[in-house]
């Protein structure tokens with residue numbers, strides 16, 4: 358009898374796990390055509406809990422993320438456009454895109470590798486930003502394949518092969534990113550890349566978050582905690598000086614939960630115009646660990662970012678300019694932030710930084726997870742209390 362029940366339990370567990378994985382649905386629809394006539398698809402993933410994520414084949418982009426607040430009300434918490442034409446327009450600031458081949462800046466667009474000098478497009482005077490001008494990874498149309506796998510989960514794998522020399526980078530680079538949605542409201546991104554010639558690779562996702570809903574006026578009341586005691590200071594053009602310094606006593610100290618707006622004004626007149634800094638994560642093990650926690654006290658929504666990357670760029674939407682996004686909503690200055698898990702900017706030119714060089718005999722791999730939840734009533738109480746005492750909130 359006991360054995361009978363044990364087998365029943367095992368069967369029940371097996372059945373539940375099978376059902377829960379199969380229960381993330383995938384729908385494919387058209388997202389429009391690029392200016393050059395390429396068809397772009399949109400994949401909509403939805404889990405049992407109702408969380409919805411939309412992914413477009415242009416730029417392997419996250420275009421929508423609908424998650425519940427503390428009362429169960431859903432909102433889309435990421436910035437973007439209604440169709441591909443918005444993403445091709447001037448108002449797109451890498452919303453939700455995959456950024457690369459090398460995200461962030463390469464000083465003066467130059468580097469030397471294996472004795473050869475390379476020159477890249479200067480698209481952020483005087484530097485190279487986010488992989489280039491015309492064929493960076495955010496601008497090309499990727500192939501997509503639906504994934505329904507017991508082990509890996511349900512989602513979409515995007516792949517793109519960047520030919521040797523594209524945007525000035527050496528080597529033919531084959532990149533793939535598998536996005537999966539879990540039943541516990543996580544978006545999991547598994548990156549991988551292979552090259553046939555040594556080349557720098559640094560990939561990230563450039564999603565902008567406002568946990569009150571995309572188009573909410575500001576993100577300055579959100580609270581942030583970064584698992585980073587150090588950061589990489591930069592020069593006037595946002596290129597790291599090569600030093601690694603402590604955040605202690607500076608506006609960059611997010612080692613404890615702190616309001617984003619608490620000290621941002623002090624950065625108004627700096628080159629970064631706000632937060633636009635690479636934080637050196639405490640976790641340098643190459644294993645996936647907590648990197649950032651973002652919390653909106655009003656809606657109760659919480660985002661945690663987990664990654665195996667050594668750094669995270671915290672960018673406070675300083676260049677958002679009131680452009681119109683999804684449903685005609687305006688994206689005001691500092692109304693969303695990016696938390697870009699990555700290697701440090703300009704690593705290809707700075708010896709002391711963890712290397713971004715991928716060699717033909719190796720595989721680039723990265724895992725980053727966006728995990729959504731809500732503040733539990735007790736935590737919420739704590740937040741309110743601490744808000745009454747602003748000094749504790751700094």
Ligand code: BGC
Pocket residue numbers: 450451461595633634670672676695697
């Ligand atoms: C960079 C910013 C840049 C922004 C573009 C961020 O990753 O750090 O400097 O302006 O991307 O949207």
